Amino acid sequence: MKTETQLELLDRIMAHRASGRDQDNTDVAPSSLSIQTGEYTDRVRYEAELDLLSRHPQLVGLSGLVPEPGSYASVQVGRVPVLVTRADDRQVRAMANVCRHRGAQVVEGCGSIQRLRCPYHGWTYHLDGSPAGRRRDRYFDDIDPVGLVELPCRERDGLIWVAGDQGAEIADQPLHGAEIEVAPFDLARYRRIATTRFRRPLNWKLAVDTFCEAYHVGSLHAESLDPLIHSDFALFDSFGPHGRMIAVRRSIGELDRLPRLQWRLVPHATILWFVQPNTVLIYQQDHAELYRSRPGDRPGDAVLDVELYAPSDDHRSERYWQRNFEVLVSVTDNEDFTTAAGMQTGFEAGVIDTVTIGRNEPALQHFHVGLDALLSTPKQG
Ligand code: FES
Numbered sequence: 001m002k003t004e005t006q007l008e009l010l011d012r013i014m015a016h017r018a019s020g021r022d023q024d025n026t027d028v029a030p031s032s033l034s035i036q037t038g039e040y041t042d043r044v045r046y047e048a049e050l051d052l053l054s055r056h057p058q059l060v061g062l063s064g065l066v067p068e069p070g071s072y073a074s075v076q077v078g079r080v081p082v083l084v085t086r087a088d089d090r091q092v093r094a095m096a097n098v099c100r101h102r103g104a105q106v107v108e109g110c111g112s113i114q115r116l117r118c119p120y121h122g123w124t125y126h127l128d129g130s131p132a133g134r135r136r137d138r139y140f141d142d143i144d145p146v147g148l149v150e151l152p153c154r155e156r157d158g159l160i161w162v163a164g165d166q167g168a169e170i171a172d173q174p175l176h177g178a179e180i181e182v183a184p185f186d187l188a189r190y191r192r193i194a195t196t197r198f199r200r201p202l203n204w205k206l207a208v209d210t211f212c213e214a215y216h217v218g219s220l221h222a223e224s225l226d227p228l229i230h231s232d233f234a235l236f237d238s239f240g241p242h243g244r245m246i247a248v249r250r251s252i253g254e255l256d257r258l259p260r261l262q263w264r265l266v267p268h269a270t271i272l273w274f275v276q277p278n279t280v281l282i283y284q285q286d287h288a289e290l291y292r293s294r295p296g297d298r299p300g301d302a303v304l305d306v307e308l309y310a311p312s313d314d315h316r317s318e319r320y321w322q323r324n325f326e327v328l329v330s331v332t333d334n335e336d337f338t339t340a341a342g343m344q345t346g347f348e349a350g351v352i353d354t355v356t357i358g359r360n361e362p363a364l365q366h367f368h369v370g371l372d373a374l375l376s377t378p379k380q381g
């Protein structure tokens, strides 16, 4: 993030800090917003969201997901099992992780390999998805071997985007202009250090919701995060359907002793982009976190993939990062997801029809309004 941008954002934060108790001291939306609890429980809505996630471009990882030629990783994009590779030409590609023989998933997890090899009958593919070999080739007399089904994919500013629909287009600026502030972080040089998957009894959107406001920090995270992060002074800016929220660390007070031109935002903030439809990218001081949430088997079932990336020239030990990652995910799981699972139980009990998103939760409002807009956009082609 450029220094001028950091200073402009800090000016806004400082204005919030200077506000009296009876004034707004955080970025606000014009009004509060009611949403139907059915959005978290309704089966028709759930299917529509799965359709959207299957066709709309998604941020699936940082470039470090497939760091070098020979790297591959499997990811789920809505209903579509996807395989992401980086071939010898260094280009990132995505293809359906569905073998052209009889449909088995060609790879699981991630790694580095010369040829992709389907575990079922051993057909092989090059990393660009083209066919490499067919065991007992003479038994397949009808057609030439075919490659894996290629899917739209784009790597930009250290981020990898994939769509599960062959006909989808990934825009040149999929972050809708936030590229300009993400690019200086040089995320392309980050490596993936740790990853985990949660499956929890909550709607997939609740896992995104919890990242889209800092309001809850002072209460839900009173013991864990509140000593470090303010509940107030948060900033929100929209980038098309996406948004960026900045939560302010208590260390911000250190800037009071410095002239404005020496101020820097990054050490004193958690910078979070929620990227429609289902990804949250968080930049913190010395690392980046990626959260990808998706529907499981029913509206009240979410699968969440969490990844931690750090600059490749950071030489702190694996143990250091693993420990940090464990603390990070345990707060999120024990506090946020436990609360969200309780919310899901209440929604499914049908006791209340609506919930309210306050004026002080503008990012969360934008996530829901933006998602609704995407859901009502007719499918292309
Ligand atoms: S399904 Fe892949 S080789 Fe048979």
Ligand SMILES: [Fe+2]
Pocket (backbone or CB within 6 Å): 210, 211, 216, 221, 336
């Ligand atoms: Fe939280």
